[in-house]
Amino acid sequence: MKVTKQEFARRRSKLMSMMEPNSIAIIPGAVEKTRSRDTEYPFRQDSDFYYLSGFNEPDAVMVLLPGREHGEYVMFCRDRDPAMELWHGYRQGPEGVCKNFGADDAFPVGDIDDILPGLLEGRDRVYYAMGRHADFDQHLMQWVNAIRAKARTGAHPPGEFIDLDHFLHDMRLYKSAAEQRVMKRAGEISAGAHVRAMQICKPGMYEYQLEAEILHEFANHGARFPAYNSIVGAGANGCVLHYVENESQIRDGDLILIDAGCEFEGYAADITRTFPASGRFSDEQRQLYDIVLEAQLAAIEVIKPGNHWNQPHDETVRVITEGLVRLGLLKGKVSDLIEKEAYRDFYMHRAGHWLGLDVHDVGDYKVGDEWRLLEPGMVMTVEPGIYVAPSNDKVEERWRGIGIRIEDDVVVTKDGCEVLTAGVPKTVAEIEALMTEAA
Numbered sequence: 001m002k003v004t005k006q007e008f009a010r011r012r013s014k015l016m017s018m019m020e021p022n023s024i025a026i027i028p029g030a031v032e033k034t035r036s037r038d039t040e041y042p043f044r045q046d047s048d049f050y051y052l053s054g055f056n057e058p059d060a061v062m063v064l065l066p067g068r069e070h071g072e073y074v075m076f077c078r079d080r081d082p083a084m085e086l087w088h089g090y091r092q093g094p095e096g097v098c099k100n101f102g103a104d105d106a107f108p109v110g111d112i113d114d115i116l117p118g119l120l121e122g123r124d125r126v127y128y129a130m131g132r133h134a135d136f137d138q139h140l141m142q143w144v145n146a147i148r149a150k151a152r153t154g155a156h157p158p159g160e161f162i163d164l165d166h167f168l169h170d171m172r173l174y175k176s177a178a179e180q181r182v183m184k185r186a187g188e189i190s191a192g193a194h195v196r197a198m199q200i201c202k203p204g205m206y207e208y209q210l211e212a213e214i215l216h217e218f219a220n221h222g223a224r225f226p227a228y229n230s231i232v233g234a235g236a237n238g239c240v241l242h243y244v245e246n247e248s249q250i251r252d253g254d255l256i257l258i259d260a261g262c263e264f265e266g267y268a269a270d271i272t273r274t275f276p277a278s279g280r281f282s283d284e285q286r287q288l289y290d291i292v293l294e295a296q297l298a299a300i301e302v303i304k305p306g307n308h309w310n311q312p313h314d315e316t317v318r319v320i321t322e323g324l325v326r327l328g329l330l331k332g333k334v335s336d337l338i339e340k341e342a343y344r345d346f347y348m349h350r351a352g353h354w355l356g357l358d359v360h361d362v363g364d365y366k367v368g369d370e371w372r373l374l375e376p377g378m379v380m381t382v383e384p385g386i387y388v389a390p391s392n393d394k395v396e397e398r399w400r401g402i403g404i405r406i407e408d409d410v411v412v413t414k415d416g417c418e419v420l421t422a423g424v425p426k427t428v429a430e431i432e433a434l435m436t437e438a439a
């Protein structure tokens with residue numbers, strides 16, 4: 001299942017092959033972040049750093065030097081330290097990084113000030129994600145300035161900085177076979193968690209109890225952390241797009257919107273399902289639900305190579321506007337309402353985003369001024385919704401406070417797409433059947 005060492009090596013080679021001659025790339029890893037006093041958040045490696053190294057320790061810095069005789073891949077990492085390791089766990093140390101992670105050369109990160117200026121000296125260009133790591137930006141400038149200060153003695157400071165993101169993020173957009181396998185597993189585990197929440201849900205429970213079921217299912221399958229904070233919104237809470245309080249009691253008659261996905265082997269899943277607390281949709285809930293589902297299926301239908309990024313979104317706008325007119329929540333001609341973006345009172349977000357190591361993954365959505373064409377290996381979410389604000393007095397009262405989103409993850413294939421999160425039902429009939437069976 002895991003991405004192999006060979007694949008990490010291929011990624012580094014590919015990046016180096018795109019770099020100009022006589023250049024250097026510097027990619028800092030993540031550092032630990034304090035949660036309270038002397039307790040840290042669970043460590044999460046920087047996605048770019050992980051993509052190129054597979055190395056999961058804090059305080060590391062990767063340096064790539066294409067064409068360097070003594071090794072192109074240099075790593076700075078935490079040194080071995082028996083006392084620290086006794087308290088905090090095993091460290092690879094420079095030796096381990098060379099032996100197990102393919103580095104040609106590795107040094108304790110404490111020596112970086114002495115060594116990195118020497119690696120920068122004489123290189124014409126530096127590839128670096130400027131502005132993303134404030135502390136590291138400053139260090140880098142100090143190292144460059146140290147070389148500039150010695151220019152009179154013949155030192156040759158780099159003259160050009162090039163944005164690394166542009167190259168690296170384009171690579172990350174195309175998922176390899178191994179990445180797709182991992183993402184499929186992330187999708188399966190997350191789908192199982194949504195099924196579990198539907199099966200267990202009863203009016204009277206609290207939103208956090210459903211969140212607990214979801215997290216249990218993730219962790220129980222080796223995905224210890226969610227890819228983002230889980231959203232469990234009952235009733236009108238489902239209309240708050242980023243509701244994460246998850247503290248209300250669930251009432252009979254509520255719809256429950258759950259947006260939750262696990263992180264597995266570094267990769268995110270991102271699923272939303274909306275279902276009735278009681279196991280039965282009301283008429284109003286079902287009518288709006290069926291529009292969202294129709295919009296989602298119409299969007300998935302147009303995800304194929306050659307179509308562009310915005311086509312699925314356009315489909316969702318069309319189906320949702322038509323549906324809201326049919327039910328009387330919007331009044332007017334569909335084409336005018338689309339033109340005026342009248343649907344935005346009910347559907348105010350995009351139909352999806354790239355998905356990968358980050359839940360809102362990297363990669364450009366436009367090339368120049370044009371929407372990007374879809375190509376095999378790209379992974380994206382499809383997540384239309386309808387949210388009728390409780391305060392929307394332009395619609396009949398019976399529609400107010402209903403929030404619905406349906407979200408799946410899909411990978412573009414040679415001739416269409418594959419849904420990675422199909423393991424959790426989404427038609428009204430399937431959801432009601434699952435919940436009846438579980439009751």
Ligand code: GLY
Nearest residue numbers: 228259270359383
């Ligand atoms: N869960 C975040 C999103 O759906 O984009």
Ligand code: MN
Nearest residue numbers: 270381383407
């Ligand atoms: Mn999403």
Ligand code: MN
Nearest residue numbers: 259270271407
């Ligand atoms: Mn989501």
